Amino acid sequence: MQIPKSEMRTPKPQSVVSIQEVNKTFNSGGRERVSALQDINLEVGANEFVSLIGPSGCGKSTLLRLIADLLSPTSGRLLINGKPPYQARLDRDYGIVFQAATLYEWRSVSQNVQLPLEIMGFSARRRAERAQDMLKLVELEQFSEHYPWQLSGGMQQRVAIARALAFEPALLLMDEPFGALDEFTRERMNMELLQIWGKTGGTVIFVTHSISEAVFLSSRVVVMTPRPGRITRILDIELPRPRSFETRQDERFFASVTEVRESLREAYLG
């Protein structure tokens, strides 16, 4: 399915992330050039929860890394809060959570949460306060003096979320953050993420390959397909908030899941 042309014009003023005609080719000079992303257009507004979903190799993580300025596009334009991604990164406009918690093993939980604050030059007292608040937010305040290897995978990922939110960025980027967790932990983490988001607000861009996770969390789901990575469809999820465990039993939930699955299959079959 084609993107409506209306979305391809200049960014709306309220857009937090604006992606226009972006292409990304790896190894562009070499013989084995890989077109990772082709003609990507996407607008993400303030306080939206947008999921990027698709099979591996569809470029969803690449797209997230372009937004984070961990990669540069081959062509096209990205704007974060109206600024180029490089400037947005320097301004610390976003927090990011990776698939692995990436906690530094020599730092305690609290020190890990304080890491970005140290780099940004917060005072020791403010750092400790913020870390305490953030750990309370992810309900790990009693583990602040533990070390990462003493925590379970889900707890480590919660610390990573606390670390990403420590400096109160308005944009949270999440790259398959619960991909390594088991189904039960993942569903619980989804619930907790929504609760955290309910308290902090802000915009979330969430990469996943789980259809139910994407539907459960998001206000919009962006369906992508591989070779080359393309956006095939953007679905609005009309589920009421706050969402709960009952949401997963809702008929509209199943309808949306089916819709996402259909569009993925459609795209696959060509």
Added chain:
Amino acid sequence: MLESEMVAPAGSEFLQTARGAWARRGLPISLAVSLLAIALILTGAHFMLPLTEPALVESTPGQLALWVAGRNGLEQNSALGAARLALGGMSLLLAAIAGLDLYLLAQKGHLGSGALLWTIVGFDVLLLSVPAVSGSASYPLVLSGLTLALVALFLIAGRISRTLGMIVVISGLLLFWEVYIALGSATGNVLPLTDFPWKMPHWQDIAEQLLQPARRNGPTLLVSILAEAALFTWREAFVGFLSGSLLGFSLGILFAHSKLLERAVLPYAIASQTVPILAIAPLIVSALGAGWLPVAVISAYLTFFPVTINTLRGLLSPDPMALDLMQSYAAPRWAVLWKLRVPAALPYVFTALKVSATASVVGAIVGELPSSRSDGLAAAILRASGNYAAEPEKLWATILIASLLSILFFVAMSLLERWVMKRRPISE
């Protein structure tokens, strides 16, 4: 049929159980009984030694007692009596430990490695005390006791700690050494290192030599002279180690940040290690003049390279995601270095520091040779090896102290490492 094949004949099963029970209980018990018997015979023999017996006079406690008596103007016979008491006490203690082994074996049905460890240590101490060449049969008894205890260790259940492993290796080496000498004299000294002038000394002679005056009737024991020499050498080595490690660490940081420097300079750092240190040591000495400086420089020369390589590896070890995280914070270079790369490199750096600690001692000894420093270990080694035919024990005693110095330096680095890394997950 399959089922009939799987059922073993009743007779062989019985035999197997019997053999299993014998291996589990009978063998350890008879070993422990033999150990106890040996220890008891040794106790009796040592307590009944006449004061003129060479087995007492030439024993390590005997010689030490005579030296003390000579220094303080005491009577020789009472000193020898005290030595006899000490020798007998050691054997008695050993007998008590062997008895405890047997008791534990009877009580619990198996022997822990802890009790056996002390048995082995006890036999080691006796091996270092009982003269090999004397009228009594103590020496062969001690050797067979040590052999039995080591054999028993292979049959028992229990945790093998690092200390136990170390003791076993040392005891095994001692035993091998002594058996080799015995074999040498049995075959008419045709084996290498068993005949004059390159004869291997008994370990009791080495231990005794350490507790003897360095010069005949001199005031200080060889062990304290050697300890002073070791301290002297260590000071030079430590300066070299510190400066070499700092240089190595800085080079590692430099190389980690500049591909150009790494490509351009690292090959020369590698090449520097292929130059024989013995060849350039005299050059360094004549360039820098006599004194501790050239020694420290040579020591640093051997130290810096492992630290450089390992620091570089460690600094490049953080995974890409950890680096992406830093990039997402727009972290400046210093932050990436001190908050990510250096902490991640520490395990690598400590591995190098442990290697370098021992290398720096070797470097200092090599450096002392051409700079004619007469107070260090190099001079002690030279003196002792010049006189090897007459006093082979002195060279081995010096070698022992020199290796002890390296080991202590290594252990100190390990302890420092453990202290610095106490918050990290245990990787073993």
